[in-house]
Amino acid sequence: MIEIGPTDRVFILTGAGVSAESGIPTFRDSNGLWRGFRPEDVATPEAWRRNPRMVWDFYSTRRRQAAGCKPNPAHVALAELETQLCDRLLLCTQNVDNLHELAGSRRVIHMHGELFKSRCDRESCGRDPFDDSNFYENAADIPRCICGALIRPHICWFGEMPFNLDEAFVELERCTVFLTIGSSGLVEPAATFPLWAGRSASRRARTFYVGVESPANRFYFDECFLGKAGELVPQLFKAAPKR
Numbered sequence: 393m394i395e396i397g398p399t400d401r402v403f404i405l406t407g408a409g410v411s412a413e414s415g416i417p418t419f420r421d422s423n424g425l426w427r428g429f430r431p432e433d434v435a436t437p438e439a440w441r442r443n444p445r446m447v448w449d450f451y452s453t454r455r456r457q458a459a460g461c462k463p464n465p466a467h468v469a470l471a472e473l474e475t476q477l478c479d480r481l482l483l484c485t486q487n488v489d490n491l492h493e494l495a496g497s498r499r500v501i502h503m504h505g506e507l508f509k510s511r512c513d514r515e516s517c518g519r520d521p522f523d524d525s526n527f528y529e530n531a532a533d534i535p536r537c538i539c540g541a542l543i544r545p546h547i548c549w550f551g552e553m554p555f556n557l558d559e560a561f562v563e564l565e566r567c568t569v570f571l572t573i574g575s576s577g578l579v580e581p582a583a584t585f586p587l588w589a590g591r592s593a594s595r596r597a598r599t600f601y602v603g604v605e606s607p608a609n610r611f612y613f614d615e616c617f618l619g620k621a622g623e624l625v626p627q628l629f630k631a632a633p634k635r
Contacts, residue, residue: 394600396569396631402477403567404470405585406485406492409574409603413622414461416489435549440513444534444542451507451545452527454488458507459525463495466573466621469628471496476631482563484556486575486582488547503554503582505547514541521546554581565592570599573621577607586612602628 396402408418433439434450463471474481474497483500485492488507492500510524517539524543535543548554564570570589577583586609590597601607601616602624610616617624 393627394569394571394598394629396477396629400480400568401563401566402473402481402569402571403563403585403589403597404481404483405570405572405575405582406470406483406487407573407575407582407603408487409576410464410466410485410621411461411487411489411491412574413466413620414464414489414491416458416461416487416491431550435547436551437549440544440549444544447545448527448534451547454507455525455527458489461489461491463491464622466625467491467495467497469626473629473631474499482560482567484560484563484582484585486579501556501560503548503556503560505545505555507545507547509546510543511546512537512539512541513544514539517541557581560585561588564588565590567597568595570597571602572600572607572613573602573625575603575607577609577612583609584612 412418434447440447470483470492474483479499481499483492483497485500485502486504488502488505490506490508506521508523508525509521511521512519514537517537519537519539537543564585565588567589570586572586575582586599589599599613601610601613602619602621604618604620606616606618617628
């Protein structure tokens with residue numbers, strides 16, 4: 393049980409293990425998203441410039457897979473915790489699906505982008521990312537922005553900078569409770585988030601991990617709860633009301 397006091401600030405990082413319990417494939421397991429693909433062929437800026445149709449085929453498949461998935465009890469429990477803590481909780485996810493939002497979470501940072509959004513691929517264009525559930529399976533179908541550039545998936549590809557890191561690090565330094573759920577601890581910069589947690593506070597944040605396997609960054613956590621997130625997270629928190 394993680395006790396959350398009336399003045400605690402909570403930072404939660406979620407990874408692929410949470411979405412996997414809802415049926416969304418992870419990248420690296422035997423039936424994962426990279427099966428039959430090399431990351432450099434579908435998840436880099438160079439791949440997009442070389443063959444946008446292949447890239448859109450890959451993300452169209454991912455959209456179809458995610459569209460039929462529903463939030464699991466872990467997603468729901470985190471959304472319910474947010475209703476208790478309000479702006480004292482921030483959820484930062486490495487996942488690009490929308491399951492946290494479907495469960496009711498509102499204070500969500502998608503550091504690796506959002507699968508059901510697209511954006512202009514011209515960095516100088518001022519158009520914001522927009523909701524997009526279409527399947528552009530032919531190069532001729534891929535739309536262009538009003539500036540003339542192609543529209544691309546709103547995904548952080550290999551070699552690109554994750555989104556919203558400034559906001560994430562502000563909340564990391566303010567938090568007093570840090571929890572990672574379902575992340576391997578192999579991908580930077582998220583792997584060192586527990587090291588940053590609470591470092592500007594009067595004391596270091598309490599750090600916890602939930603997942604089916606011990607993470608690669610195990611030594612950063614005060615306590616690890618091993619098991620399925622959908623089974624552990626709903627009974628993990630005891631939150632005191634704010635004074």
